[in-house]
Structures are given as C-alpha cells and as structure tokens.
Amino acid sequence: MRHLACVAGGAAVLLALSSPRAQEPSAEAPAAEAPAAPAPAEAQAPSGEPDGEPERAEPPARPSAPVGQRPRREAPAQGSPAPARDDVLSPGFRERMRVALGPLEVAPIALLALQAAPYVGDDALNQAGDSAEQPGFRLRRARVGLRGDVAGLVRFAVSTELAGGDEGTARIHEAWAGVTAERALEVYAGARTVPFSRSAMLGAGDGALTERPLAVRAMAPFTQVGIQAEGHFQDRAFSYHAGxxxxxxxxxxxxxxxxxxxxxxxxxxxxxxxxxxxxxxPRGPLGRALQDVAHSPFRIGVGADGFFSNGGARTLYGASADVLLHAAGLHALGEVLWTGASPKSVPTQPISQVTSVSSLALVFEAGYMIVARKLGVSGRVEWIDPNIDVDDEGDNLALTGGVSYHAYDDLLKAQLDYTHREELGGLSLANDAVILQLQLSL
Structure with a gap:
C-alpha cells in the first residue's frame, strides 16, 4: 500500500505541473529539428552507473548554400500544420530561440531530468544497469551549454553535465565543431557521439521511455573524442557516417x-x-523524437553500423542494425546489437577479462500517441545475452512499459515507467522498478 501511495503521489505531481494554459501545439518540422548528425551521447561512467544521456545538440539541418550566404530555413514536413506565430511553444520553438549576432547564431542547451523511484526491488544494483537501488529521488540529468553556427558554414556545440558520477561533479558532456558548408560532406572534430545504434544516437530527452534500452546502454560506445565525416542526400534518403x-x-x-x-x-x-x-x-526525415508525437504520415528509417577498437587492454568490435517506423501516431523500433571483446596478452591497464567474449541483444519497442503531442503509451522488450558461451543470471529478458504526458510539447514532459527484469539463467533477482521522471529539454 505504501508503494501505491507513492505512485499516486507522483501522479498528483504530474497533474499539478500540467498547466491548463498549455495548448496542443501543431507538429514541429522534423527536418527543422533533426540535426545534420546524431548528437553526442555519453558513455557509461566507469563506476557502472549510467551517466546522463545526451540530447541532440546541433542546430537544425540545413541545405547547402553558396559560401557566405545564409541557408534558408527548411519548410515544415508533409502533414505538419503551420506554426502559430503567437504561440511561443508552437512547433519549431527551439529554432526561434536562436539569437543572431551578425553571422553567428547561438542557442541554449538545457536538459534537466528528476527521477523518483517509489518502488525498487531489493536486488537492484546500479552497476547491473538498474535505474535505482533504493526508493527515493535522483537527479538523472542536469546539462547546460550552447550550440550554434557561423553563417551556415561552421557548426559547434559545448555542454557540461552537472550531475555526472556518484559525487555529482561537473564534467564535459560534448565539445565539438565542424565544417558544414556542404551537406554531402560535413567534417566534425571533438567529443561527439560514435555512430553506433539508433537508440544511442537519439537525444537523451527524445525517448518514449525514461531510459534507453538496457542493451544499448551496455553495448554502445556513446561519446568519444575523434574526427567524424558524414553526408546526407535527398532529404536524408541516404546518409553516411565515418569516424x-x-x-x-x-x-x-x-x-x-x-x-x-x-x-x-x-x-x-x-x-x-x-x-x-x-x-x-526514403519517405522523409523521421525527426528528432522516437515517438510519432504529431501523428505524421508513414515514414521509415533503416540503418546499419559497426566499430572496431584496437585498444591497449582489449580489442573491441561490434555491429548493429535497426528499423524505425512512424505512422499516424504509432512508432515501432527494432534493433539487433552484437559486440565482442578480446583481452590483449599484455594489457596496458589492469583488467579481469581473460578470454574473448561475444554479446548479443535484440530490442523491440512500440508505442502510440493517444492524443497527438500530449499523451502516449509505449512498451519495450529486450533479450540480452552478455556472453553467448555461458548461461547465467546475466542473461536477461527486460520488459518495460510506460506512459508519457507532454505538458508543453517536448519542452516539458512527465514519464512513468515500470521495468521487470527476468534472469534467464542462474538465480532470479528482485530488481523490478517503478520510475517517475519529470524532464525539461531545450
């Protein structure tokens, strides 16, 4: 009963935050909100607790323009109503927050997520990927920064995660700049998302559930330092990334x-x-959000990727493939991920791994926006095998279901999730959890 009372209290907080002045805005232009490249994502902290995950930090993607000429803003996507000029939070509000200083345009980055866990199983452990270990509160993400561009020729972003690590110490989340004069060849340098897994490349504030899939958080490299090249053709009918x-x-x-x-x-x-x-x-950009918040026409995205890392302690490698569908408020995502790790004979750093390990995971998620841009439900199933040669309690079936309420489009939303983890081998653990999240995202 105590847990039910906590959940009911959380629901009351949600209703209190939902302003009666919030009108249902019309659809944001996916092309205007989708950046030229997926945004940086952070990796998991060495302590094992998932770190604050990234939002899309780049300004909206733009068609190429002659040098020195500012590119035009892209028009709303097909099926999207025109924005209301007198509505500050109508579609495209992030674009309108940009401030022009001559050829320089800048916009704020802000991501604040507060989680409450009214129920957590006794065996939950952060290092095992669980969102909480005890009932209580967690400042999941607190991020600030700036993004912008110079005359459409150079794009940049710098942001700091203020809630990183167990001690809540500040750290750099992303820091990069890139030459973006030609859509067919954009080059970026700095700390940025590795192009691996669609779920990892989505912004932290753009998911249908409070967290990315557990398999993705365990297997994707997220943000790393290096140089990337990418190109986009025919309104993203074809895209490539290499780094x-x-x-x-x-x-x-x-x-x-x-x-x-x-x-x-x-x-x-x-x-x-x-x-x-x-x-x-092929049917047009899917936009920045995983959910089909605007009940858009049918769209589909397909991707495949891989990485190889010749490190001093381990050789790491992986591949993944994904499909995402949007249609009239429905979203469906399928991903398969495979990774491997082989220890070096003389590692440069101490490790406990002594033999090669291959990992495999399947992810399927689906959801529907019951009320466009307001209320949605989602569910996700994950099958995860950390070592395909061993059957133990690390083999997991993770089931997550949740509801999301968008008080002000994607600026302010609340999410309530329930996750059940079933160990497929070895001891069954009590690590289910109920998570309520309130989020502000710019």
Missing part, C-alpha cells in the same frame, strides 16, 4: 558499459578506433 577516435574502453562488468574518455592525457593509454554507419529515410 576515427581514440580507442574505446569498457568496464569488466557488462552492464556498466563503455567508459567515456575526453582524452585529458591525449592517447596515452589507448589505441585507435574506427566506426561507420549507413542509413536511409
């Missing part, structure tokens, strides 16, 4: 995921990593 980075590092505990390295000592301990991705959205 070279410092070699990746991951924790010995599978669900703790990869470490994020901002290379304060350069490439002192690592080697070199490579990653690439091919993708298509």
């Amino acid at each position: 070279v980075y410092n070699a990746f590092q991951r924790a010995d505990q599978f669900y703790a995921g990869h470490s994020e390295s901002l290379a304060p000592l350069g490439n002192r301990f690592e080697g070199i990593a490579f990653a690439g991705r091919l993708a298509t959205e």
Whole structure:
C-alpha cells in the first residue's frame, strides 16, 4: 500500500505541473529539428552507473548554400500544420530561440531530468544497469551549454553535465565543431557521439521511455573524442557516417558499459578506433523524437553500423542494425546489437577479462500517441545475452512499459515507467522498478 501511495503521489505531481494554459501545439518540422548528425551521447561512467544521456545538440539541418550566404530555413514536413506565430511553444520553438549576432547564431542547451523511484526491488544494483537501488529521488540529468553556427558554414556545440558520477561533479558532456558548408560532406572534430545504434544516437530527452534500452546502454560506445565525416542526400534518403577516435574502453562488468574518455592525457593509454554507419529515410526525415508525437504520415528509417577498437587492454568490435517506423501516431523500433571483446596478452591497464567474449541483444519497442503531442503509451522488450558461451543470471529478458504526458510539447514532459527484469539463467533477482521522471529539454 505504501508503494501505491507513492505512485499516486507522483501522479498528483504530474497533474499539478500540467498547466491548463498549455495548448496542443501543431507538429514541429522534423527536418527543422533533426540535426545534420546524431548528437553526442555519453558513455557509461566507469563506476557502472549510467551517466546522463545526451540530447541532440546541433542546430537544425540545413541545405547547402553558396559560401557566405545564409541557408534558408527548411519548410515544415508533409502533414505538419503551420506554426502559430503567437504561440511561443508552437512547433519549431527551439529554432526561434536562436539569437543572431551578425553571422553567428547561438542557442541554449538545457536538459534537466528528476527521477523518483517509489518502488525498487531489493536486488537492484546500479552497476547491473538498474535505474535505482533504493526508493527515493535522483537527479538523472542536469546539462547546460550552447550550440550554434557561423553563417551556415561552421557548426559547434559545448555542454557540461552537472550531475555526472556518484559525487555529482561537473564534467564535459560534448565539445565539438565542424565544417558544414556542404551537406554531402560535413567534417566534425571533438567529443561527439560514435555512430553506433539508433537508440544511442537519439537525444537523451527524445525517448518514449525514461531510459534507453538496457542493451544499448551496455553495448554502445556513446561519446568519444575523434574526427567524424558524414553526408546526407535527398532529404536524408541516404546518409553516411565515418569516424576515427581514440580507442574505446569498457568496464569488466557488462552492464556498466563503455567508459567515456575526453582524452585529458591525449592517447596515452589507448589505441585507435574506427566506426561507420549507413542509413536511409526514403519517405522523409523521421525527426528528432522516437515517438510519432504529431501523428505524421508513414515514414521509415533503416540503418546499419559497426566499430572496431584496437585498444591497449582489449580489442573491441561490434555491429548493429535497426528499423524505425512512424505512422499516424504509432512508432515501432527494432534493433539487433552484437559486440565482442578480446583481452590483449599484455594489457596496458589492469583488467579481469581473460578470454574473448561475444554479446548479443535484440530490442523491440512500440508505442502510440493517444492524443497527438500530449499523451502516449509505449512498451519495450529486450533479450540480452552478455556472453553467448555461458548461461547465467546475466542473461536477461527486460520488459518495460510506460506512459508519457507532454505538458508543453517536448519542452516539458512527465514519464512513468515500470521495468521487470527476468534472469534467464542462474538465480532470479528482485530488481523490478517503478520510475517517475519529470524532464525539461531545450
């Protein structure tokens, strides 16, 4: 009963935050909100607790224009109503927040997410990928920064995660700049998202549920330092990404995921990593959000990617493929991820791994916006095998269901999720959780 009372209290908070003045805005232009490249994502902290995950930090994608000429803003996507000029939060509000200073345009980055856990199983553990270990509150993300461009020729973003790590110490989340004069060849350098897994490349504030899939948090490299090239053709009918980075590092505990390295000592301990991705959205851009918040026409996106990291302690490699559908308020996502790790005979850093390990995961998520741009429901199923040669309690079936309420479009929303994890081998653990999240995203 105590848990039910906590959940009811959380629901009351949601209703209190939902302003009666909030009108249902018309659809944002996916092309105007979708950046030229997926935004940086952070890796898991070395301690094993998933770190604050990224939002899309780039300004909206723009068609190429002659040097020195500011590109035109892209028109709303097909099926999207025209924005209301007198509504501050109508579609495209992020674009209207940009401030022009001559050829320089800048806009704020802000991501604030507060989580409450009214119920958590006794065996929940952050290092095992669980969102909480005890009932209570968590400042999941607190991010500030700036993004912008110079005359459409150079794009940049710098942001800081203020709630990083167990101690809540501030750290750099992303820091990059790129030459973007030609859509067919954009080049970026700095700390940015590795192009691996659609779910990892989505912004942290753009998911249908409070967290990315557990498999993705464990297997994707997220933000790393390096140089990337990418190109987009025919309104994203075809896209490519390719990058070279410092070699990746991951924790010995599978669900703790990869470490994020901002290379304060350069490439002192690592080697070199490579990653690439091919993708298509043949019926037009899907936009920045995973949900089909605006009840758009049918659209589909397909992608495949891979990485190879020749590190000093381990050789890491992986591949993934994904499909995302949007249609009249429905979204459906399917992903398959495979990764491997082989320890070096003389590692440059201490590790406990002594033999090669291959991991495999399948993810399926579907949801529907019951009220466009207001109320949606989603469910996700994950099958995860951290070591395909061993059957133990690390083999998981994770089931997550949730509801999301958008008080002001994607600026302010509330999400309530329930996750059940079933260990497929070994001991069954009590690690289910109910998570309520309130989020502000710019």
